[in-house]
Amino acid sequence: MTGLITSSATNYEPLTAKERWKVYWKQNYFSIGAYFGPVFTALVLDQSANSPPQWGGGVAGFGLRVASRTVGGMIQGTVQAPLAAVLHEDVRYISSPQHGFKRRAFHALEYSVLTYNAQGHTTLNVANLGAYYTSTAISTAWLPDRKGSLASYTLSNGSEQIALSVPVNLLQEFWPEITRMVLRRHPT
Numbered sequence: 001m002t003g004l005i006t007s008s009a010t011n012y013e014p015l016t017a018k019e020r021w022k023v024y025w026k027q028n029y030f031s032i033g034a035y036f037g038p039v040f041t042a043l044v045l046d047q048s049a050n051s052p053p054q055w056g057g058g059v060a061g062f063g064l065r066v067a068s069r070t071v072g073g074m075i076q077g078t079v080q081a082p083l084a085a086v087l088h089e090d091v092r093y094i095s096s097p098q099h100g101f102k103r104r105a106f107h108a109l110e111y112s113v114l115t116y117n118a119q120g121h122t123t124l125n126v127a128n129l130g131a132y133y134t135s136t137a138i139s140t141a142w143l144p145d146r147k148g149s150l151a152s153y154t155l156s157n158g159s160e161q162i163a164l165s166v167p168v169n170l171l172q173e174f175w176p177e178i179t180r181m182v183l184r185r186h187p188t
Contacts, residue, residue, distance in 0.1 A: 007090070009097040014118040020085055023092065028077035038069035041164065054144035068139060076135035076161075084127035088118035091127070093172045108169035112162055133158035 007013075015023060028034055042065035045051070055061040084091045094116050096107035115125040136157040140150055171178070 007092040008095050009116075012094065012116060012120040014088070014116070014120065015090060015092070017085070020081065020091070024077060024081040027091065028074050034073065035070065037168075038073050039066055042066040042069045045160065052144050068142065071142075072135050072139045075138050076131045079134045080127045080131035083130060084115075087127055089123060089125060089127045090116045093169055095173055104173050105170060108173040109166055111169055112165040129158075129162070132161040136161070 042062065046065040046069070047057070047062050050057060050061075051065075055064045080091060083089075093111060096104045098104060098107065111125075113125055113129065114122050115128065117123045133154055137150060137154045139157075140153060
């Protein structure tokens with residue numbers, strides 16, 4: 001899970017090559033999401049489950065888990081960006097043009113596995129899905145002795161990342177309303 005960048009389906013414009021570079025740097029290095037996401041997932045998924053147990057608990061274990069998730073996210077973005085460019089897929093979350101909570105929530109769920117192509121048509125998000133599983137497989141290089149197979153770990157952790165994209169997409173979809181309601185101000 002990398003930094004959050006959103007675009008709207010209304011008046012959709014595909015990314016130019018220069019915009020792709022900007023989005024890559026922002027999503028992976030220069031956004032709050034690039035660092036909050038790994039801290040959150042390390043805490044909720046790894047630290048709470050003491051995974052991997054060899055890293056122990058406390059601040060030291062948490063630090064290793066955050067570092068692992070941060071580097072994994074950077075690898076994920078580095079795999080996703082060129083693959084998305086080659087496949088003409090958009091790496092941004094594309095918010096729904098529809099109205100109504102149910103429709104927009106369903107859109108957020110769908111776009112955990114879908115994206116837009118350069119023509120503005122919905123397509124399977126091959127670059128993102130591939131990046132989830134690839135970064136998970138690569139991360140086993142620094143994880144302590146994993147019980148079970150590389151394939152099993154990669155499948156479960158990559159699928160976990162897809163599941164985590166659902167609440168992130170919901171947050172991005174409804175962020176303007178959340179901002180207005182919670183902060184009592186209009187989004188910019």
